[in-house]
Amino acid sequence: MPPTEFRRPTPAQDETPYATALDAHARRDTLNLMVPGHGATTDGLAAELAEFCGERALAMDIPPLIDGIDVGPASPLVQATRLAAHAWGARRTWFLANGASQANRMATLAVASLGMGGTVVAQRSAHSSFIDGVLIGDLTPRFVLPSIDQDRGINHGVTAEALDAELRAARADRAEVAAVYIISPSYFGAVADIPALARVAHEHGVPLIVDGAWGSHFGFHPELPESPTRLGADLTVSSTHKLGGSLTQSAMLHLSDGPYADALEPLLERAYMLTQSTSASALLLGSLDVARHALTQGTDAIGATIAHLSAFRERLRADGRFPIISDGFGAFPDIVAHDPLRVSIDVASTGLTGHRVRDLLGSEFGIFLEISTVHAIVVFVGPGKLPDLTRLERALGAIADRAAAASDATAAAAAEHGAPLAIPELPSPGPLSMRPRSAYFARHETVDAAEAIGRISADSLAAYPPGIPNVIPGEEITAATVGFLQAVAASPIGYVRGALDAAVSRFRVVARSDDDGV
Numbered sequence: 001m002p003p004t005e006f007r008r009p010t011p012a013q014d015e016t017p018y019a020t021a022l023d024a025h026a027r028r029d030t031l032n033l034m035v036p037g038h039g040a041t042t043d044g045l046a047a048e049l050a051e052f053c054g055e056r057a058l059a060m061d062i063p064p065l066i067d068g069i070d071v072g073p074a075s076p077l078v079q080a081t082r083l084a085a086h087a088w089g090a091r092r093t094w095f096l097a098n099g100a101s102q103a104n105r106m107a108t109l110a111v112a113s114l115g116m117g118g119t120v121v122a123q124r125s126a127h128s129s130f131i132d133g134v135l136i137g138d139l140t141p142r143f144v145l146p147s148i149d150q151d152r153g154i155n156h157g158v159t160a161e162a163l164d165a166e167l168r169a170a171r172a173d174r175a176e177v178a179a180v181y182i183i184s185p186s187y188f189g190a191v192a193d194i195p196a197l198a199r200v201a202h203e204h205g206v207p208l209i210v211d212g213a214w215g216s217h218f219g220f221h222p223e224l225p226e227s228p229t230r231l232g233a234d235l236t237v238s239s240t241h242k243l244g245g246s247l248t249q250s251a252m253l254h255l256s257d258g259p260y261a262d263a264l265e266p267l268l269e270r271a272y273m274l275t276q277s278t279s280a281s282a283l284l285l286g287s288l289d290v291a292r293h294a295l296t297q298g299t300d301a302i303g304a305t306i307a308h309l310s311a312f313r314e315r316l317r318a319d320g321r322f323p324i325i326s327d328g329f330g331a332f333p334d335i336v337a338h339d340p341l342r343v344s345i346d347v348a349s350t351g352l353t354g355h356r357v358r359d360l361l362g363s364e365f366g367i368f369l370e371i372s373t374v375h376a377i378v379v380f381v382g383p384g385k386l387p388d389l390t391r392l393e394r395a396l397g398a399i400a401d402r403a404a405a406a407s408d409a410t411a412a413a414a415a416e417h418g419a420p421l422a423i424p425e426l427p428s429p430g431p432l433s434m435r436p437r438s439a440y441f442a443r444h445e446t447v448d449a450a451e452a453i454g455r456i457s458a459d460s461l462a463a464y465p466p467g468i469p470n471v472i473p474g475e476e477i478t479a480a481t482v483g484f485l486q487a488v489a490a491s492p493i494g495y496v497r498g499a500l501d502a503a504v505s506r507f508r509v510v511a512r513s514d515d516d517g518v
Helices: 017-027 046-053 055-060 076-088 099-112 128-137 160-172 194-203 261-275 282-297 299-319 325-331 354-365 389-405 408-416 436-441 479-490
Strands: 092-096 119-123 140-144 177-183 208-211 235-238 251-255 342-346 376-380 444-448 461-464 468-471 495-497 506-510
Touching: 017 055, 017 076, 017 282, 046 055, 055 282, 076 092, 076 251, 076 282, 092 099, 092 261, 092 282, 099 128, 099 177, 099 208, 099 235, 099 251, 099 261, 119 128, 119 160, 128 436, 140 160, 160 177, 160 194, 177 194, 194 208, 251 261, 299 342, 299 389, 325 342, 354 376, 354 389, 461 479, 468 479, 479 495
Parallel strands: 119 140, 119 177, 177 208, 208 235
Antiparallel strands: 092 251, 235 251, 342 376, 444 506, 461 468, 461 495
16 A cells, blocks of 8 residues: 555644644743743753753753643644544543553553443553552452463463453453453564454453553554554553654553543543643653654655565575564464564574673674563664664674584583573462452561462562563462572573562562451
């Protein structure tokens, strides 16, 4: 489909109302006797800050509630959010200054107040900010395990069949489900079947929340997957700064015009008031307006990036030492597409872990990557970018050549500093014996690992890889879970997020007198 046919034009998508208003204000001759303390000038102590981030950044760093910028129902800020809603196919969009973590908390707070129930059915590999929302909203989670690439320590998504089975099980248990929460795309670019998952959720009478944090660019080119907002998702979490091009910490939450929109919209507005800073950064919000404009106008540039990365994949395939992980996505029934703006690379041929390769790329070659696992690294490229990927190819080749030329002694030394090891089998979580919120805020005590078995966890712990929470507040700690966490912690392949110490020798558990059940 040619780009001219693909674009979804609206008369004002070529405008940036909020960013333009900020720029106009910055160009005025003003006397700022208000916060922030730098006064939008380089005078006095602000000279250091101006040297750090630039005079223009200071001039545009203004507080909220200024006429002509963000005051009133037709303000430039409101206009910008309406343009964003249209661009992503939403009924309404919120601009967020506290990241996609804020969007996750808003979503969980809203569904907790729908009056449909206190249970949420969620993908087990949910982001920690979703668990935060579960705690704040006093929800009870029921989890669906994603598919796992055991060889590489990667978790993907869930199928519509697995979701349907869990929702049926919840009904059989007389659990009142308020919503479904899934993740698409994954860190590694795996895209779930959103239309099928939305159909299942709606058949069971609940809204679908999609954590699309890593897919804010979806829907802006015919070779990109479609935005979940146009595929049946009721709420879509968008970490716009990741691959959408806005400044770090800026994000959006999209509400689709679906069967639950009327009920969700006022609840989301109230959740927004609870979670958004009262001093939201104009620079962050303005960057969202600019990123939306760039994405809507940049179809050809996005296409050039896709072609650039496609050629990079072909060169890696021809090299033969660095398999493209997405080439094997067809083996997983939950994956229906992949994000072409990231390249997941198996680096096992180097004889080092992905973590070690990532470290070497940064320290020796000045190449910095977002993610690594025991066997893999992931390359992210923003839309419209054409980075020098031959530099990465040469660096990977140098690392691989070094490994191939190493003697047995050198190889043994390398093993001590990151050689790939087997990933322990993922244990099943223990039973949920206490509401997560109650467990998290209960009186707790710290005990040795052996004493923690059978106790109720006050913390959320997740071993990386594969990054799935092994225990959350309220769940019983099992012997298998303790063994798994300690095995991962003792190896060079990962770490345990949330652990009290690196060896996972101690656990924080609910005091027995506060163990009052779910």
